[in-house]
Amino acid sequence: MTSSPVSLLEQDAVGVLRIRNPPVNALSPAVVQGLLDGLAAFERKPDLQALVVHCEGSTFVAGGDIASFQDPAFSAGPLNQFLGRLEAQRRPVVAALHGTVLGGGLELALACHWRIAAPNTRVGQPEVKLGLIPGSLGTQRLPRLAGAELALDLMSTGAMLDAQHALAADIVDELSDGSVLEAALVRARDLAAHPENIRRVSTLRVDTTALRPDFIQKARAHAQQQPNYPALDSIVTAVEAAIALPFGEGEQVEAREFAKCLRSPQSQAMRHLFFAERQAAKIPGLPASTPLRDIRSVGVVGAGTMGCGIAITFANAGFPVTLVEATQAALDRGLGIIRGSYEATAAKGRLTAKEVADRLALVMTSLAYDDLAGCDLVIEAVFEDMALKQDIARRLGAVCKPGAIIATNTSTLDVDQIAAATGRPADVVGMHFFSPAHVMRLLEVVRGAATAPDVLGTVMKLAARIGKVAVVSGVCYGFIGNRMAEVYMREAEFLLLEGATPAQVDGAVEALGFAMGPCRMLDMAGIDVGAKTVIELGKTGGLPNDAAYRAVVQKLFALGRFGQKTGSGYYRYEGRKPVASEETSEICEALGRELGVARRSEIPADEIVERLLFGMVNEGARILEEGIAYRAGDIDVVWTAGYGFPDHRGGPMHMANAVGLAHVVDRLDHYARVRGNAHGYWTVSPLLRSLAAEPSVLSGPSRPACAFR
Ligand code: NAI
Numbered sequence: 001m002t003s004s005p006v007s008l009l010e011q012d013a014v015g016v017l018r019i020r021n022p023p024v025n026a027l028s029p030a031v032v033q034g035l036l037d038g039l040a041a042f043e044r045k046p047d048l049q050a051l052v053v054h055c056e057g058s059t060f061v062a063g064g065d066i067a068s069f070q071d072p073a074f075s076a077g078p079l080n081q082f083l084g085r086l087e088a089q090r091r092p093v094v095a096a097l098h099g100t101v102l103g104g105g106l107e108l109a110l111a112c113h114w115r116i117a118a119p120n121t122r123v124g125q126p127e128v129k130l131g132l133i134p135g136s137l138g139t140q141r142l143p144r145l146a147g148a149e150l151a152l153d154l155m156s157t158g159a160m161l162d163a164q165h166a167l168a169a170d171i172v173d174e175l176s177d178g179s180v181l182e183a184a185l186v187r188a189r190d191l192a193a194h195p196e197n198i199r200r201v202s203t204l205r206v207d208t209t210a211l212r213p214d215f216i217q218k219a220r221a222h223a224q225q226q227p228n229y230p231a232l233d234s235i236v237t238a239v240e241a242a243i244a245l246p247f248g249e250g251e252q253v254e255a256r257e258f259a260k261c262l263r264s265p266q267s268q269a270m271r272h273l274f275f276a277e278r279q280a281a282k283i284p285g286l287p288a289s290t291p292l293r294d295i296r297s298v299g300v301v302g303a304g305t306m307g308c309g310i311a312i313t314f315a316n317a318g319f320p321v322t323l324v325e326a327t328q329a330a331l332d333r334g335l336g337i338i339r340g341s342y343e344a345t346a347a348k349g350r351l352t353a354k355e356v357a358d359r360l361a362l363v364m365t366s367l368a369y370d371d372l373a374g375c376d377l378v379i380e381a382v383f384e385d386m387a388l389k390q391d392i393a394r395r396l397g398a399v400c401k402p403g404a405i406i407a408t409n410t411s412t413l414d415v416d417q418i419a420a421a422t423g424r425p426a427d428v429v430g431m432h433f434f435s436p437a438h439v440m441r442l443l444e445v446v447r448g449a450a451t452a453p454d455v456l457g458t459v460m461k462l463a464a465r466i467g468k469v470a471v472v473s474g475v476c477y478g479f480i481g482n483r484m485a486e487v488y489m490r491e492a493e494f495l496l497l498e499g500a501t502p503a504q505v506d507g508a509v510e511a512l513g514f515a516m517g518p519c520r521m522l523d524m525a526g527i528d529v530g531a532k533t534v535i536e537l538g539k540t541g542g543l544p545n546d547a548a549y550r551a552v553v554q555k556l557f558a559l560g561r562f563g564q565k566t567g568s569g570y571y572r573y574e575g576r577k578p579v580a581s582e583e584t585s586e587i588c589e590a591l592g593r594e595l596g597v598a599r600r601s602e603i604p605a606d607e608i609v610e611r612l613l614f615g616m617v618n619e620g621a622r623i624l625e626e627g628i629a630y631r632a633g634d635i636d637v638v639w640t641a642g643y644g645f646p647d648h649r650g651g652p653m654h655m656a657n658a659v660g661l662a663h664v665v666d667r668l669d670h671y672a673r674v675r676g677n678a679h680g681y682w683t684v685s686p687l688l689r690s691l692a693a694e695p696s697v698l699s700g701p702s703r704p705a706c707a708f709r
Pocket residue numbers: 301302303304305306307324325326327330381382383384385388392409410411412432433434435525529
């Protein structure tokens with residue numbers, strides 16, 4: 001029999017309900033059962049004066065057990081029953097808070113009669129990030145304590161409040177500098193002596209004196225502007241109930257809205273991503289006990305766009321960084337970029353002058369590769385040129401100390417060829433950051449044929465330390481993300497040749513929730529950058545024998561239309577605002593004529609979406625087939641964390657599962673028929689075709705058997 005994660009202890013005539021469920025004391029079904037049993041034990045001991053709820057480890061309950069949300073009997077059942085019974089105790093109940101008090105943790109605290117918090121405490125209701133609303137009466141108790149406005153804001157954004165702000169907002173009653181448990185015991189005995197000070201939140205009314213009369217109306221209008229996040233509207237409904245209805249009726253409203261959100265495709269997609277991100281960190285076959293390499297200092301070669309962003313990323317995480325360039329001028333320019341970036345952040349009030357100085361002090365610059373000899377990790381970020389990268393790899397192989405990891409930030413080149421040049425390929429790995437490197441969350445970690453398992457494990461762990469979500473990719477052109485983006489861009493450009501406008505193409509995917517359509521994205525990244533990769537690929541024989549393939553980007557490049565930076569690309573720019581460009585239409589029309597592409601008068605948005613996204617899903621299936629990605633979820637993480645794919649659609653592979661793989665295959669076959677398939681663009685991946693043919697028997701609450709897993 002396993003022991004319960006909850007125990008009832010006794011300390012100086014006060015019961016202590018202690019939770020011990022590492023790492024973050026999540027409210028699993030076993031914890032809830034333990035709480036119910038512990039409370040029953042307390043109820044059997046009338047000699048105890050009061051009860052304190054306390055957690056072991058680095059934090060109070062940091063949330064519900066998300067895997068259990070699927071089980072509707074869990075959230076709304078035993079936990080809510082427990083919270084009701086806890087609040088109804090006649091003897092005082094005090095919550096002793098420390099660390100991150102989130103979701104179900106805050107709901108547990110709100111059901112206590114008094115909340116006392118350590119200075120490191122932060123509170124929040126992050127359920128909205130999973131497309132949900134708080135499900136254990138957070139929507140009813142939080143407005144009663146903090147007021148409707150703040151409660152709505154906290155629940156709609158998932159933002160956290162620190163201890164001081166939580167005190168000011170009345171969410172906690174007192175702070176304690178010393179032992180929060182000791183302070184809670186003192187407070188519990190005091191409340192036992194003065195029961196008139198006991199406050200049961202469910203009996204309070206929401207204070208509406210300072211509330212604008214149109215508060216709910218405005219909040220609802222705002223929520224409805226974001227129909228892809230229906231939980232926002234449900235939060236407004238629940239807050240309205242907290243204001244207008246008795247607690248018991250509000251409870252029913254919350255339960256109804258929670259169940260609705262739980263069933264919503266948006267929440268299913270967001271929960272899929274939550275798990276996929278955690279799964280992505282795991283490397284199949286790499287035992288958790290593998291000893292990892294110690295990374296304390298980092299070198300970066302190349303102080304261009306990416307090198308500077310990478311240096312900032314590591315300095316932000318407290319690592320000393322040695323930045324090496326080919327010339328003093330390039331080094332000075334790079335340091336200027338880094339300084340400018342920090343000063344801009346400081347100007348927005350997000351860094352103090354001291355923090356800027358401290359971080360800048362971590363960045364050393366040099367023209368000598370010998371200065372990289374002491375670094376535990378060196379990342380190369382020079383021009384995308386194989387000969388240059390191999391030359392630098394050779395130098396790094398010689399200069400880096402034994403055991404140091406050598407990484408390349410190449411976005412398309414063969415990591416194995418770069419690794420071979422170092423003479424120590426086991427130490428080499430790809431670390432593909434996204435621009436701007438200090439902002440974008442994604443890190444593609446490219447596993448070379450010879451990359452040592454501990455190198456891979458070390459870099460995955462390091463990714464978490466620098467705030468990145470990391471996904472492993474095997475070696476192939478463009479890895480997971482850019483390889484799929486190539487299909488996406490290919491179809492975008494074919495559509496332009498057929499007569500669609502950039503605004504139509506972008507609009508079709510932006511309507512799905514994409515942050516930016518393909519044309520706007522490439523205008524921002526630089527048409528020159530995009531065209532050069534196509535041209536380079538052509539030189540290595542990697543392009544299909546199709547003159548129309550990515551012809552638009554190459555034409556715009558030849559015409560000097562590099563995108564935002566030159567004021568025109570697919571669009572014309574008024575400042576940073578993209579405006580439809582007559583010239584682009586003329587260029588595309590002339591090019592289409594030249595290439596013999598038939599113009600069409602009307603191209604439906606559905607077709608744009610299917611050609612862009614289903615083509616990409618097909619490429620994703622090939623990536624799985626070839627073992628380039630470990631799992632479909634990894635591909636979804638790449639696209640949501642690195643390419644602006646909407647989280648409420650869960651990434652391309654989840655989206656394909658949701659619309660049905662058989663439908664995706666049907667449409668790919670359709671485009672093969674109507675567009676021809678001379679270049680294999682619409683050849684369905686065998687994996688996709690076989691998954692789509694599996695009988696569609698439901699194997700879980702929502703997941704068809706024929707699905708990417
Ligand atoms: P960039 O042109 O801004 O910077 C390259 C830098 O390398 C320049 O500052 C140059 O002076 C320096 N360099 C050239 N030869 C050198 C040498 N022998 N020793 C030291 N430094 C040298 O290029 P960017 O955009 O930063 O790209 C760098 C790498 O990152 C490329 O492999 C690129 O494919 C990759 N990448 C670029 C992304 C982007 O959006 N720009 C995104 C992800 C990866």
